[in-house]
Amino acid sequence: MKNIKNTLLGLTVAVTTLTACNKTTNQENTSEMKIPQHANHDEIYACPMHPEVIGAQGDKCGQCGMALQAVDQPTAAELTVKISSTPEVLEAGKSANLAIAVTAADKPVPLEEAHEMKMHLLLVSEDLSWFDHIHPQEQKDGSYTVAETFPNGGNYLIFTDYKPVGLPGAVNRQKVAVTGATLASKMDYKPKLVAEVDGYKITLLNGADFKTNSSQDLQFSVEKNGKKLQESDFENYLGATAHIVMIGKEDKDFLHIHPISDKRFPIYAQTLIKKSGVYRMWAQFQINGKLYTADFTVDVATGTAGKMDDHSGHQH
Structure with missing residues (x-):
């Protein structure tokens, strides 16, 4: 290849x-x-024949039985x-x-x-x-x-x-x-705060209020047949209730966000958006073994600089 x-x-x-x-x-x-x-000086022990097998000093490879050896840790x-x-x-x-x-x-x-x-x-x-x-x-x-x-x-x-x-x-x-x-693109990038996927209606409740320079809540409601779902209605999907990705239209700024528990909203997270502009967003969740993907478009305004480190979620 x-x-x-x-x-x-x-x-x-x-x-x-x-x-x-x-x-x-x-x-x-x-x-x-x-x-x-980034500075880091911890040693890694790996099998010389199977480098994907790692462990602690004194461990042996589960595939070939060789003792794991210290390897130079890259920066x-x-x-x-x-x-x-x-x-x-x-x-x-x-x-x-x-x-x-x-x-x-x-x-x-x-x-x-x-x-x-x-x-x-x-x-x-x-x-x-x-x-x-x-x-x-x-x-x-x-x-x-x-x-x-x-x-x-x-x-x-x-x-x-x-x-x-x-x-x-x-x-x-x-x-x-x-x-x-x-195909000619049909994206108009107008704000889209409601998505319907296989009978589920997913609404980004505060999507019109996003601003830069301060912590932003991501508040979602999910309904089916007029009934609002609770957090307990969702299955674990890769260690979280849902996964959220945001990508900027212009510079393709990338945020990978993992929701946290909140009694008010079935899907809830916090994030920090550093640049204003149009973003596309995808929220994924799993119910009864099936994965659903809802897409949104948000326009992030420039906000007054505030606390940059006040978050309670998982974001990359």
């Missing part, structure tokens, strides 16, 4: 430190993207994210296998689980009309693979959300081109 060509994009980072969540760093690849450095600045595909040329309507490798000095870097997965892949069309959230599976060589079918020709963005062992989480952004028929 050959590396997909990446197009360099302008990048604006939306980052915050939240309860029980590590500070994350957005990054974007050309062919190999460096992450800003965040040494990490690269490479994406390749089979077939090499992506074609609309045809399944392709994506392979993602997080490496340092061309060696795979072990990842930790974050919200029940070691890697989250968020894919969107460049006009933000199409969205998918998938989870590549770890392979024996330390890479991660997943199949995807892009609906139409055009440019797409791939956000790779991951956390190396002993390092802060990070989000990597790359652009890929998909061949095939390109």
